[in-house]
Amino acid sequence: MDSEEIIFKLNELNKTSSQLNTQEPERLEMIKSVTDYANQFIAGLDSVKAFNDKEADSLEITNQKRSLNALLELYQKEVAETGINAAxxxxxxxxxGGGVFTAALADFIAAITNPYASVHYASPGAATIENEVVNWLKTLFSFPNNSVGCLSxxxxxxxxxxxTAARDKHKVKNESIRKNVVYLSEQVHHSTQKALRIIGLEDVIIRYVSIDINHRIKTDSLEELIEKDISAGLQPFLVVATAGTxxxxAIDPLSEIGTIAKNHNMWFHVDAAYGGFFIMTSKKALFKGIEKAxxxxxDPHKGLFLPYGVGAVLIKDSTAVLHSNYYTANYMQDGASEEMLKSPANISPELTKHFRGLRVWLPLQIHGIEPFIACLEEKLLLVNYFRNRLAELGFCLGPEPDLSVSYFWYPFETDSDKKNRQLMDEIHADGAVFLSSSIIDNRFVIRIAILAFRTKKEIIDEALAMIQNCLKKVKLD
Ligand SMILES: Cc1ncc(COP(=O)(O)O)c(C=O)c1O
Incomplete structure (x- = not known):
């Protein structure tokens, strides 16, 4: 093709391709539609159900153009009004879930400006924001300055x-996998076992450590298991504790577990995905020892009430992290002179990624930290209030929780599990407030998990009224 033909063709293509570059009048109109939709959605949250047992429909991609307003209507019906209303x-x-409004604004700004947050050279500002969030977390958990971390x-x-860092630090390689031992409690989140499988450690030996009546790891039992494994010629390698099961x-005895891990030269990992931010509250003492990890x-998308899509990891041994994640390539030579640890890409498997630091940084800057702490304290009190009222209504309760998750069941005279399951079904069918269930100590129980920033006393009262109503139905059945 000669240049003239190319120019002709480019002009032709531009008539269509330029449609992606939405112009200001249309942008203003669209922003107004989205703002109106957002305001309507938020205003309606108090009066809509928390759960709709409904399938989503009509969401297939066709080549037919649709207006934003029509799509917002579709979104409301098929997305916002199906399943759990996590906002x-x-x-x-x-x-x-959460959904702090200012985090949504941060996502909007991040998407418009689209900085390359993974590589410091490509966006020093965005990479610094990511690193500042990590630094703030390091301070919160008394991790040393030379530890590393990233937002996931x-x-x-x-x-x-x-x-992966633990595996590489301890050189858990093919031939030794079957001799390495990981210590967990049955209360770990299933993402723990899943992670071991994904990173090629499916064949490690997993020991489930006994727990006490509060569902916390028994450290004497951990110690015993480790000693026994050492005597049998095995290699204790990783112990996982949870700060907020x-x-x-429940919060495991972190300090004691940390000491045991250190004495045996093991990697100590703490899953504080749900509970971690409660360290800023009156529960701080329970987190003693987390700094030994x-x-x-x-997860800021849990305890900081941010929209889904932002977690964080802190790791002390930067060499192990770099071993797993630092790579370079010829096409990245312009960025190669930067100090490695300034670039989030060297701490994480992700290269190109969403600039998620902004959705943590902006809300913290706008609101300050106090409203987040107040919100967490509120959740601790609300779970107490919920439990007190349930006890008055004749329900049995799990042990007093360390944080804001607990559970209960009704002591039906016969078929207790079956009838509590029926009660759960009635609660789901009602849907006004959403609760989920579990099996704890071989018993079917209904969980109370209070963490949403919009959960207030009035909602707990509504939940109690609904539970009473549903209980009546089960009793009549
Ligand atoms: C204690 C704990 N750890 C890990 C996870 C997994 O986190 P995510 O769902 O963000 O992957 C969860 C999820 O609820 C959790 O509660």
Whole structure:
């Protein structure tokens, strides 16, 4: 093709391709539509159900253009109104979500400006924001200055990064995998076992350490297992503790576990994905010893009430992290002179990634830290209030939790598990407030997980009224 033909063709293509470069009048109109939609959605949160047991429909991609307003209508019906409403304060199941508004603005700005946050050379500002969030976390958990960390998409990926560093530091390689031992409690989040499988450690020996009535690891039992394994010629390599178990809200005795790990030259990992930010509250003492961890994970999309998609991992041994994640290539030579640790890409498997630091940094700058702490304290009190009221209504309760997750069941005279399951079904069918269930100590239980920033006393009262109503139905059945 000669130049003239190319220019002709480019002009032709531009008539269509330039449609992607939305112009200001249309941008203003679209922003207004989205703002109106967001305001309507937020205003409606108090009056809509937390759970709709409904399938999503009509979301296929066709080549037919649709207007933003039509799509927002579709989104409301097929996305916002199906399943769990995770932005709602009435979400009291699993680990509730968040959705602080200022974090959404940060995402908008990050998407518009699209800086390359993974490589310091490519965006010193964005990489610095990512690193400043990590530095803030290091201070919060008394991790030393020379530890490293990065922001991930969530707890599961953070665990992968931490365990990969542990594996590489301890040189757990093909021939030795079957001799290496990992110590967990049955209360670890399943992303722990999943991570071991994904990073090629499926064949390590996993020991489940006994737990006490509060669902915390028994350290004498941990010590015993380790000694026994050493005597049998095995290699204790990793111990995983949890600061805020998903099912029971318990914090393992971190300091003692840290000491045991150190004495046996093991990697000590703490999963603080759900519970970590409670270190800023009146529960601080329970986190004593977390600073002994070789690695820890924490999820701002849980305890900082941010929208889904931001976790963090902190790791003390930067050499192990770099061993797993630092690579370079000819096409990256312009960035190669930068100090390695300034670039998030060297701490994480991700190269190009969402600039997620901004959605943590901006809300902390705008609101300051106090409202986050107040919100966490509120959740601790609300779980107490919920438990007190449930006890008055004749429910049995799990042990007093360390944090804001607990569980209960109704002591039906016969078929207790079956009837509590029925009660759960009634609660889901009602949907006004969402709760989820679990099996704890071989018993079917209903969980209370209070973490959404919009959960207030009125919502707990609504949950209690709904539970009473549902209980009546089960009793009549
Ligand atoms: C204690 C704990 N660890 C890890 C995870 C996994 O985090 P994510 O869902 O962000 O991958 C969860 C999720 O709820 C959790 O509660």
């Amino acid at each position: 709602s304060g009435k979400h009291l199941g699993y680990i509730p 998409s969530g707890g599961s990926i953070s665990t992968l990064i931490a365990f 998903t099912d029971t809200g 070789d690695s820890m994970i924490i």
